[in-house]
Amino acid sequence: MLVIPKPGLLALCALFLPTPAWAGEISPADTAWLLTATALVLFMTLPGLSLFYGGLVRVRNVLSVLMQCFALAALMSLVWFVVGYTLAFGSAGVEQGAWIGDLGNFMLMGIEFDGVNGSIPESLFVMFQMTFAIITPALIIGGFAERIRFSALLLFSTAWLLLVYAPICHWVWGGGWLGAMGLQDFAGGTVVHITAGVAALVAAIMMGPRRGFGSVAMPPHNLTMTVTGAGMLWVGWFGFNAGSAVAADQSAAMAMLVTHLSAACGSLAWMAMEWLRHGKPSVLGIVTGMVAGLGTITPASGSVGPAAAVVIGLTAGVVCYFATITLKNRLKIDDSLDVFPVHGVGGILGTLLAGIFCSPNLGIFSGNGFSDGIDSIGGQLAVQATGVGATFLYTLVVSWVLFKVVDALVGLRVDSDEETIGLDLVLHDERGYDL
Template structure:
């Protein structure tokens, strides 16, 4: 009897120790996610700011930089106030299928000692904040050079709360898509599809820039764009590998496949231009890189290196044709090609994650299907459901938000203001004084 009591006591102590260790701070994981958080913020300011800034005309460069900078500030405060709790709720509370509970308004349930797995809850909150910052900033490319600054701020604020935070909950916060088994490691649906669909809807609702299709609108400074592209590439390691929320094998593989897909996407786009136009362009190779990065994002925790190369090559070719089709055939002025690069890439990557996660593809095998799914067809069905649901909800909600904002402050600058350029009209400054 005494020996049984001793065994029971040892089991209780062991269970308590295991529970305690599960809540212990992991310093390696914490150090990596701290680094990843800085990298993802670096993607927006200055990475995306410079990438977009170089692509617009000289009279609008400051407006792009201002929009990205202001969004960084505004989205940070909104995420703190209400965005985080809608997306992730609070610990110890059963989460709903569509939005989180409101126990973390103003980070009310987060203290300095709170943990989220092996990292501080404060760190998880700010890591996710950087995703909430860059997603609305991506949308800027769809309506660049023609939206009022006040309208941009109001639209982005409402959009974060109504679109981004709920979709984030669906996938990562315990919502219905995550429960179905959707594989979206770092934001194919949450970031790229939502931002790209919103950009497309905005471009269609606002109409093209004055002179679109009649007057050449080349990038004014590709040097800025290439510098920004390099920052995006480096920052994307924090975006994808950081989404492992640990310094482990998963993070290392995510970093590797991210790099390979970016390289393949860049070369594929370059090759398409070289074949079709006789010369490779700098703009083409950096756009292909972004396509490769955006497409691998949802699959970066699911696939291996060989599949990543296939995904990157596919992204470079498919997004290249999508860009030409939307601009030249459909005549939609998605100013900086947000939808054909991020949207098409996000859709493609989310679907291909459902294929290459299979462990039965030899050298192209991945990490396996989600729990309860035992075939490529079954996983693809879940992936397609995630794509369709995210696309549809984002499109409808974005249209409604834009209508409301248009009634409140007006979406677009007038014709004379657009001709002068947003730098002078909205900010009374010039990007260059040479």
């Protein structure tokens, strides 16, 4: 019989216990989870969003959308490396201003091999945030799909990342004024979804509708592709929201749970609305409802409980459904792939609802409580509304200016004949299908 002395027994047991991470130390568990979450968020863009958007456009433009997503993944990574990250988060040990980060990490010169951010390597935090900087401009593609020049897309997205995304990211997550006010935006309701939604709306208005919009049917060319991409987005979103806890802990677990519940409820709510109004539920509707549920829970995923997530998801499915109908049928705005009514409206709705359902006085709906110094729903809701308003107005104005500048430099839109031929052949000299 093997007899293990008591000190040896304690050491053996310690092998199976989680290792605490002290200040300035790397936690293997947190690092492993954030490595996984980072891959999941990149997976959302490539291939998730690419396939989701690619299936929604007409057959002559499918390659253009895939190309746009792929090119932005590469270009935004480089822009983030050069100056995007330092504008958003600044450098360690330097007190950050309210509006923009310092240039101490220009070209990531201050990111060292053994640098630590909380309990993870600093390089991993840079990479995790880079995946957010990739997917946010990629979301905007849906607002001007099937009619934008490729050169215009690259110029606009580069300037937009630096002049819209990076400053707002700093306001909320980088030590800026909205974060200091106590804004509840766990994973990007303002930083990602409102900014992308508003920019897409501005693009759709400025560029005008696609040729034949409102009089010619423009159904998705491949819903199988879209549903495949939607499934990838659902799975990848766990990295997006639960990864924003930046730790393998209870906060990440709850964020994953509420994310899933909201996605499920958004799907069912949108499906039910179509079923009631049109007699049949559509595949396009259920996957769009899923995205609405995911986008709406994003800002609240770190501050609400499961019951609140169900309410948020159901509300998202209904509100975003009617927002889509209103934008296209009543306002006649051709936001081609419904970026504003799904992401923009969802981000606004979720940011406001986070201020309500974080209240510790709401029983089964309560979340993690108000921000420090705020002790009422009204106070938190005022902060949330301030964040929504500031993000909306700033994004609207700067995006409008950037589109004007890009239009003057290279032209935003292909001409009518080129649009009829399709962007795949006109811009890339290739076909998506050659059967």
